[in-house]
Amino acid sequence: xxxxxxxxxxxxxxxxxxxxxxxxxxxxxxxxxxxxxxxxxxxxxxxxxxxxxxxxxxxxxxxxxxxxxxxxxxxxxxxxxxxxxxxxxxxxxxxxxxxxxxxxxxxxxxxxxxxxxxxxxxxxxxxxxxxxxxxxxxxxxxxxxxxxxxxxxxxxxxxxxxxxxxxxxxxxxxxxxxxxxxxxxxxxxxxxxxxxxxxxxxxxxxxxxxxxxxxxxxxxxxxxxxxxxxxxxxxxxxxxxxxxxxxxxxxxxxxxxxxxxx
Amino acid sequence: xxxxxxxxxxxxxxxxxxxxxxxxxxxxxxxxxxxxxxxxxxxxxxxxxxxxxxxxxxxxxxxxxxxxxxxxxxxxxxxxxxxxxxxxxxxxxxxxxxxxxxxxxxxxxxxxxxxxxxxxxxxxxxxxxxxxxxxxxxxxxxxxxxxxxxxxxxxxxxxxxxxxxxxxxxxxxxxxxxxxxxxxxxxxxxxxxxxxxxxxxxxxxxxxxxxxxxxxxxxxxxxxxxxxxxxxxxxxx
Numbered sequence: 339x340x341x342x343x344x345x346x347x348x349x350x351x352x353x354x355x356x357x358x359x360x361x362x363x364x365x366x367x368x369x370x371x372x373x374x375x376x377x378x379x380x381x382x383x384x385x386x387x388x389x390x391x392x393x394x395x396x397x398x399x400x401x402x403x404x405x406x407x408x409x410x411x412x413x414x415x416x417x418x419x420x421x422x423x424x425x426x427x428x429x430x431x432x433x434x435x436x437x438x439x440x441x442x443x444x445x446x447x448x449x450x451x452x453x454x455x456x457x458x459x460x461x462x463x464x465x466x467x468x469x470x471x472x473x474x475x476x477x478x479x480x481x482x483x484x485x486x487x488x489x490x491x492x493x494x495x496x497x498x499x500x501x502x503x504x505x506x507x508x509x510x511x512x513x514x515x516x517x518x519x520x521x522x523x524x525x526x527x528x529x530x531x532x533x534x535x536x537x538x539x540x541x542x543x544x545x546x547x548x549x550x551x552x553x554x555x556x557x558x559x560x561x562x563x564x565x566x567x568x569x570x571x572x573x574x575x576x577x578x579x580x581x582x583x584x585x586x587x588x589x590x591x592x593x594x595x596x597x598x599x600x
Numbered sequence: 601x602x603x604x605x606x607x608x609x610x611x612x613x614x615x616x617x618x619x620x621x622x623x624x625x626x627x628x629x630x631x632x633x634x635x636x637x638x639x640x641x642x643x644x645x646x647x648x649x650x651x652x653x654x655x656x657x658x659x660x661x662x663x664x665x666x667x668x669x670x671x672x673x674x675x676x677x678x679x680x681x682x683x684x685x686x687x688x689x690x691x692x693x694x695x696x697x698x699x700x701x702x703x704x705x706x707x708x709x710x711x712x713x714x715x716x717x718x719x720x721x722x723x724x725x726x727x728x729x730x731x732x733x734x735x736x737x738x739x740x741x742x743x744x745x746x747x748x749x750x751x752x753x754x755x756x757x758x759x760x761x762x763x764x765x766x767x768x769x770x771x772x773x774x775x776x777x778x779x780x781x782x783x784x785x786x787x788x789x790x791x792x793x794x795x796x797x798x799x800x801x802x803x804x805x806x807x808x809x810x811x812x813x814x815x816x817x818x819x820x821x822x823x824x825x826x827x828x829x830x831x832x833x834x835x836x837x
Contacts, residue, residue, distance in 0.1 A: 391736060393732055393735060393736060413740075417738050417739075417740055418738070420735065420736055420737065420738040421737070421738035423736075424736075425733075425736040427729060427732070427733065427736075429729060430729075431727075431729035431730060431732060431733035432733075433730060433733070433734075433748055433752075434730070434752060434828060434831060435748075435751050435752045435755065435828050444737075444747060444748075445734075445737035445738065445739065448739060448743050448747055449737060449738045449739055449743070476829075476830070477828055477829045477830050477831065478830075479828065479829070479830030479831045480829060480830035490733075493737070494737075497737060497738070
């Protein structure tokens with residue numbers, strides 16, 4: 339319980355085109371924990387993640403990494419922040435013109451200044467970690483969706499991020515490919531990676547998350563442990579949203595998944 | 601009849617002279633495409649990613665060079681700017697009276713305007729996620745544009761670029777007006793002595809056709825060489 343806070347988001351407001359997308363959002367993530375953002379499309383989950391690494395700078399509010407507030411006006415501080423905050427996108431965003439190996443290696447060389455040999459070794463390590471060492475020479479267009487997303491995880495991990503932001507990492511995947519990506523995420527959680535994840539995979543993330551944050555119209559309207567929020571008689575927004583999702587999916591279960599590893 | 605044969609003989613004798621113009625034409629087109637490329641890429645980057653002021657400046661540049669005929673530019677540059685500069689003693693070491701240098705610069709500046717728009721279109725057609733992912737890894741915009749955006753955009757630009765090559769090649773024939781001894785200038789000179797412009801015009805046309813064909817063939821080969829493995833041709837089903 340006394341793990342240090344890695345990431346703190348305080349009173350973040352973001353307006354786009356006159357519309358308030360984020361309205362006074364605050365959260366903090368302790369080392370090794372997973373926070374899960376849940377909520378309908380347009381609730382502001384993606385925008386919140388993009389505000390954390392200033393891909394979409396917040397209008398007001400503070401982002402602190404390791405207790406140090408980030409000065410969004412300083413280009414140098416921004417670049418340093420982004421090196422330490424990994425991001426996984428819904429549609430992977432692998433660099434189409436680079437091989438799998440180069441996708442993981444490029445930032446090690448161009449941003450961290452590693453020499454080519456060290457960068458190659460590190461990149462191959464990360465590819466092995468996501469089970470894709472044998473695909474190093476292939477190009478993104480030659481990979482399946484699940485493989486692409488695992489490469490993008492390797493690319494982010496190679497930078498040694500203090501926290502990983504995952505923006506619906508399985509939403510663009512065919513159902514049969516979701517499992518391999520979830521397995522990688524579960525391994526990361528087990529290894530103690532600090533993460534914030536927006537997802538619709540509620541029952542999966544319930545077994546890993548230490549807190550669910552339910553967002554709606556730019557606000558966090560509910561927060562609590564998965565067990566509390568998903569309890570059948572909780573009457574929570576999270577519970578009814580989850581029930582609706584599983585009804586649509588037709589799998590008919592919206593409850594805690596079996597403990598990890600099972 | 602005798603007159604025609606005489607003219608044909610004279611044309612035939614002049615063939616090596618006319619073919620010698622190929623070097624000048626090739627020099628013009630390679631020089632101008634290179635100037636246009638080296639200037640067009642930064643112009644395009646400034647147009648797409650620059651601040652509002654630099655966007656306006658690029659837009660102004662493009663309007664200017666697209667709007668003024670090349671012949672007018674050649675005259676203004678060669679008989680105006682270059683003639684003025686050549687009177688300054690401190691600049692006497694520069695080849696200011698060379699029509700070739702003037703033509704390469706004018707054709708290059710014009711091509712830069714067109715090429716910048718080709719590259720701009722290619723950059724805009726890339727998915728926004730490419731730059732976003734590069735930034736998320738901590739790349740500065742300069743590094744991201746150099747290592748992620750341009751390598752992809754330049755590949756996409758090759759077909760339009762080969763079009764620009766074929767247009768500029770034929771524009772280069774205007775360089776004869778400021779005394780560059782390229783294919784067209786030599787053809788006209790010979791025609792003036794033989795009084796039989798028709799066979800010579802056919803010859804000049806054939807030579808330009810050959811240069812167009814060879815250049816486009818080479819660019820097609822380049823396109824295939826740098827093609828990204830597994831990447832489907834856009835629009836092919």
